[in-house]
Amino acid sequence: MIMKIHRAYKFRLYPTKEQVVYIRKTFGCTRFVYNYCLDLKRKNKYLTKFDLMKELPKLKKEYPFLKEVDSSSLQNTITDLMVGFKKHEKGIGGYPKFKKKDEKEGFRTNFITSSYKGRVYENIKVNLVRRVIELPKLKCVKIRGYRNLDNINGRILNATISEVGTRFYVSVCVEEELEVSEPSNNQAVGIDIGVKNLVVTSNKEYYGNPKYLDKYERKIKRLQQELSRKAKASKNYIKCKKKLEEVYRKLKNARKKTVEKIVSNITRNHDIIIAENLQVKKMLVHNNNHKHLRKEITNATFSEIIRILKYKCLWLNKIFIQVSPYYPSSQICSKCGNRNEEMKDIRVRELKCSKCGLEIERDYNASINILNEGLRCYNN
Ligand SMILES: [Zn+2]
Secondary structure, eight states: OEEEEEEEEEEEEEOOHHHHHHHHHHHHHHHHHHHHHHHHHHHOTTOOHHHHHHHHHHHHHHOGGGGGSOHHHHHHHHHHHHHHHHHHHHTSSOOOOOOOTTSOEEEEEEOOEEEETTEEEESOEEETTTTEEEETTTEEEEEEOOTTOSOOOSEEEEEEEEEETTEEEEEEEEEEEEEOOOOSSOOEEEEEEOSSEEEEETTOOEEEOOTHHHHHHHHHHHHHHHHHTSOTTSHHHHHHHHHHHHHHHHHHHHHHHHHHHHHHHHHHTOSEEEEOOTHHHHHHHHHTTOOHHHHHHHHHHHHHHHHHHHHHHHHTTOEEEEOOTTOOTTTBOTTTOOBOGGGGSTTOOEEEOTTTOOEEEHHHHHHHHHHHHHHHHHHO
């Protein structure tokens, strides 16, 4: 069976001075169009994406500088704005806000191919041998990353150029075809994800919470305090904000590495991986009087585990199952099935079953339940 997946290749980008000017100009133009359209939507909520797209030619006449940048980036910013409104309507996001200059900036440009007199023209091209990317209007820009690849397989869909901290990146989204086959051995494993232990498996493997999370948390807290004391949009404010973004970036990278290591250990010997649905657990973290920043970091780590598990399973032809968010994996005794309500309190680390007398560590017990529940769902 052939399956199509989208995959992002993220490269560090090394633009020349002139290219930096163009990139920042595009940031400005997309921000301008975004804010202009947001203002129209605020005044008339019935405006559709199509209505807003129709504004573009008028805007370009009125503000000729918009003609200098790639036009698909302007269309994409309208698409993003409408996605923001859709999310808000569904209750999964706040009302879209105006974009400010000092925020993390980026724009997305679409892949276009055409042919003229028998010659095929493509506006985005990645050359991993010469280590350059060709982008609309920018022409060739130096890139770094994916040293072991000499080619990107698949069809390029778009490229997103961003500036984070003091660095530029390009993320190239590619559609790849994947051959998916049935699993070879049917070894299944259940995993419990948590605050005390990051991951516990039904094979009794424990993966602790890495120490660096605390280190970065302290750094972020310090920089956030520093930032709050500075005058908004001042030079020092922007400098401090860049530093903060840099720490977030480092945290993100460190987290990704840790999670990837855990996930490859788990997927190596198993074909069916069963995890929880983390919606309820995320709420538990919220109710546990944790400070806001800790919640944010913990939830991001949880999401990263699920994201990489899903991705890795797809990549390695494994089956990934998530049990219902309402399944009480921590309360049920994995031996007799009795429900022990006192386990609702997440500070209780040991389950002592009131029916069969089993004594078992909380997270390990949960992982066995997750395995059993997942297999029950899978076989039905
Ligand atoms: Zn029991």
